[in-house]
Amino acid sequence: MPISEQDEGCALADYVVVNLMMFEATGRRDYLEDAERTQVNHLFMNQFHTGGFGHRAFATDVVGGKKWQGWEGRFGSENPGCCSLWGCWSLGQAASFIVTRQGNAVDVNLYPSASIDLPDLAGRLEIESDFPRLSKIALTVHGDRTMKYAIRLRIPAWAVGAAVKLNGKDAGVAAVDGRIVLDREWRSGDRLDFAFGGGLRLVPWPDEKSSTAAVFDGPLCLALSSAAADVDRFAKLLVTSQGGLLLSADGKPQAADAKGETISAFKPIAEDWLSPDVKNPNRLRILFTKQTR
Numbered sequence: 001m002p003i004s005e006q007d008e009g010c011a012l013a014d015y016v017v018v019n020l021m022m023f024e025a026t027g028r029r030d031y032l033e034d035a036e037r038t039q040v041n042h043l044f045m046n047q048f049h050t051g052g053f054g055h056r057a058f059a060t061d062v063v064g065g066k067k068w069q070g071w072e073g074r075f076g077s078e079n080p081g082c083c084s085l086w087g088c089w090s091l092g093q094a095a096s097f098i099v100t101r102q103g104n105a106v107d108v109n110l111y112p113s114a115s116i117d118l119p120d121l122a123g124r125l126e127i128e129s130d131f132p133r134l135s136k137i138a139l140t141v142h143g144d145r146t147m148k149y150a151i152r153l154r155i156p157a158w159a160v161g162a163a164v165k166l167n168g169k170d171a172g173v174a175a176v177d178g179r180i181v182l183d184r185e186w187r188s189g190d191r192l193d194f195a196f197g198g199g200l201r202l203v204p205w206p207d208e209k210s211s212t213a214a215v216f217d218g219p220l221c222l223a224l225s226s227a228a229a230d231v232d233r234f235a236k237l238l239v240t241s242q243g244g245l246l247l248s249a250d251g252k253p254q255a256a257d258a259k260g261e262t263i264s265a266f267k268p269i270a271e272d273w274l275s276p277d278v279k280n281p282n283r284l285r286i287l288f289t290k291q292t293r
């Protein structure tokens with residue numbers, strides 16, 4: 001890519017897992033960011049309603065459509081020869097990185113709803129969240145007895161601040177190096193509730209000065225789908241004179257056509273997997289030309 005006309009679920013699965021392995025080897029948070037961004041956007045977009053993974057036709061601005069179909073379209077865009085197996089393998093691999101350990105400390109890195117045993121601490125963590133959006137997360141500690149250790153919560157790079165409550169009260173801790181650390185005696189039933197600030201934003205691409213940009217909501221890349229609009233016509237994105245998103249009266253990003261007509265039907269690209277017609281996938285516009293209004 002971008003020369004190839006198709007992407008592949010297997011490559012996306014590998015990219016997620018190799019970034020998680022690099023995080024484990026180096027402790028660098030940018031590997032976690034790349035793994036999460038690829039998983040919840042590109043990999044999930046390549047999972048279809050059958051549960052299998054596969055391919056999408058790929059350009060830098062619009063993905064999808066019927067341009068590439070395996071086996072003359074008999075199986076749609078799903079690739080049961082490799083991607084459907086390898087994509088599921090990657091989800092299992094990612095599960096082992098939700099929580100990692102540094103001595104006694106418990107690093108919480110990813111936030112899908114999960115139950116994680118901590119046998120050496122005679123305990124268990126339960127995560128409940130609205131994954132993949134990650135606007136609201138609860139983490140509950142369960143244990144056979146009171147134990148002292150640190151829970152180190154990852155604050156995603158896209159988040160603008162994080163409000164953490166411990167048993168309903170402001171925990172009063174600030175993030176340091178992308179982590180909020182709570183080092184204390186944990187009792188069974190102790191509960192952390194946290195919400196990451198920051199949501200809708202413009203992401204210029206391929207670099208900060210580009211006239212083209214995508215729209216993100218938290219970790220999720222948004223797109224305009226051919227199910228809702230003519231994606232060749234609505235190729236502009238309204239921005240303010242300061243360069244931020246110009247939102248509609250009800251707080252939504254606005255795509256525009258050459259005549260200035262607007263549409264606000266943005267959705268996370270990964271939500272399109274529910275489109276039942278895998279043999280003729282929707283086309284998704286991801287990259288827009290910025291238009292000041």
Ligand SMILES: [Zn+2]
Nearest residue numbers: 010079082083
């Ligand atoms: Zn494959």
